[in-house]
Amino acid sequence: MAGRLMGGATLIPASLLLVVGHQAVATTTPPSHERVVIDALPLPPTAPSDTPGACTTAINPRATGCMSAHYFALQAGSFLPDGRHVVARVTFAGASDPASPYRGEQLILVKTDGSRFANGDAWKCLSCGMTDPMPRDMSYPQSFHDGRRVLAGSTIFDCGTLALTDDRCTPTGIRAYPVHWQVSADDSGRPGMMRELRLHPDNDHIGFNAVAINDGRMDQFGYTARLHFNAPKARYDLEQVNLLFRPGIENRTLRPVPGKPGQLEINKAGIEVGEFRGFTADGREAVYVGYPWESSNIDIFAVGLADGRVRRLTSHPEYVDPVDFSPDGQWMAIEDTRGTDRQMFLAAMRGIPPITDLLSSSAVSSTRNNMDRRFFNLVLLDAQGDRGAYMGQILTDQPGVPGSAGDPNWNAMADPRWSPDSRAIVYWQALATTPACGGANPLPCPTSTEPGGRHARLMIARLPDRKASAAVKPVALPDRIGWATAYVPGMPTPKRALLPAGDYVLHGLKSGTAQVRVVQRADGKAIDSISARYQNYSDDGRSQINGGESVSEKRANPQTTQILWKSDLRQSGAVSGSKTSSPDGFALSIDVMVNKLEAAGTLSTMIDGKTYKQPANGT
Secondary structure, rough: OOEEEEEEEEEOHHHHHHHOOOOOOOOOOOOOOOOEEEEEOOOOOOOOOOOOOOOOOOOOOOOOOOOOOOOEEEEEEEEOOOOOOEEEEEEEEOOOOOOOOEEEEEEEEEEEOOOOOOOOOOOEEEOOOOOOOOOOOOOOOOOOOOOOOOOOOOOOOOOOOOOOOOOOOOOOHOOOEEOOOOOOHHHHHOOOOOOEEEEEOOOOOEEEEEEEEEEEEEEEEEEEEEEEEEEHHHHEEEEEEEEOOOOOHHOOOOOOOOOOOOOEEEEEOOOOEEEEEEEOOOOOOOEEEOOOOOOOOEEEEEEEEEOEEEEEEOOOOOOOOEEOOOOOOOOEEEOOOOOOOOOHHHHOOOOOOOOOOHHHHHHHOOOOOEOOOOOEEEEEEEEEOOOOOOOOOOOOOOOOOOOOOOOOOEEEEEEEOOOOOOEEEEEEEEEOOOOOOOOOOOOOOOOOHHHHOOOOEEEEEOOOOOOOOOOOOOOOOOOOOOOEEEEOOOOEEEEEEEEOOOEEEEEOOOEEEEEEEEEEOOOOOEEEEEEEEEEEEOOOOOEEEEEEEEEEEEEOOOEEEEEEEEEEEEEOOOEEEEEOOOOOOEEEEEEEOOOOOOOEEEEEEOOOOOEEOOOOOOO
16 A cells, blocks of 8 residues: 555644643744655565465465464564664464464564565564574564664564674574563562563663552553663663652642642642653653643653653643654654544543542543554654644544545554654554444444455655754663662552542632542542532633532452543633533443443533534443
8 A cells, every 4th residue: 555645734623722731941833744655564475364374375475474464463663773674573374384483473674665685575584483482572673773683572682793684684593682670689580570661762771661559550650771781691681770750749740739738739840650651862851641731631741861850742632642753853753542533522621630630540541442443643743742733743644545544444553663864654553353343333344455454554654855864862861860769679569649638729820729629448548539629710811610520430450440420510711611421420431451431421522512422332
């Protein structure tokens, strides 16, 4: 599939742009939209089924394997330093010989310039037939600057003195070194479980996430660490580990005002890393999904690793988390539900302070998916992010054309990755598949037009009118981050401080108040319910919020949240709006690892005459 697409604007009513909430920074004029050309990159032939023997020489005459047609049989990785290859994880299937190296999850290189490897394929497998044990996880593959190594999952694949692109670099010459995180004082037992590892631009450090269970609730924390090659144990050890977390209620975003009992404030200097997502191009900042500055508006933030200064990078009401900075430091590629209205029933009313989010944020961040289906578009932003009326450029903007890069049934998947010259972005898409379509779901399952009926594809978005630009020189990550917590193996799992039970008042920055009540669980280990009543509340001085909202929560298990959301809010002034639930409230149950929306009752938001309603259950 190839096509020439003109990226379109992110079109939302001006009333939704009134509150952006950025801290004061020097900003430049937002850029104009630019031409984009999107193509599909070559992949191994598709097996007609995963059944052994389905991959025949008629399908692949070179006998170099077939990939599964399943939508999770692919994950795009980064460009290699030459800019002509990308690394990807694929799932091979259909081999007739049980001893075939072309089975299961593997790492491959893919040509981006139309050329081929010596065997005639436009791709080559790096791991098929490797002598080291295969790791279970090879997600988010990323190349090192040396072109000889790739980080995939929590393993570093190394071809020694040869570049991975060299035809002499074969699986038998590649070593797989696990990344080892010591979490017990004596290094006994299993190493720490890490997820979503990201290379720092200095290539000597990484960042990662780790899940924690605290008092029956699932949480997640971000970390950084130095990579140290431990040759005797054939692994990379993590040293100088930093927990990107500051304990204490004073460091939270919604906190009591110091020295003023009974008052709350929004602390925009608070560093609350919900999910670490990577680093800026110069390596000076960590990028993360953070606690919202506006209710139900999940955004990307950056925090200075040296000074702890926080910047809000996105402010569009829709959901975002995948992000990558261009090597020249001037741009971001994000994947966001903006343009789909998926989250607008929750977030379209701007300027609501993030009070009920103490209980609702897990549910809000989970409704953006329908199980394995994402609703992401690929969006181009400059490095300063959303501001004023500038909400970036949706690159995948060709609606209504089945099979095109903008086909809404083909959804962008994490993560997008920039080319070394900042002129192209590689990403992947997955096609809606049952149960996210068909059966009881009102969306008919689309027919794939990809080779072999594949439900995943590797894409490249080129920005042809740009000139190549050099990468910025990264600043080395400090081994110890002053504002973070030094991680010591064996230390207890971190916990976020609870807002104490009681009645509070939050003053609007321009006018009005929010009367807040916090009720804790009987054991005092969690918040049971939180409510807010607004009277002429305004942070921008242009629109005012009146009415009430409350959320209560129960946990069926650490990853399943059950909330009862009652809302009766009115917005007036520059914006006319409402956010209302049905009389008995909006009862939502959602597993944060499954993302299947199941709700009773309704919740809707109306802004200047346009109403946004919740998705139907299971959609």
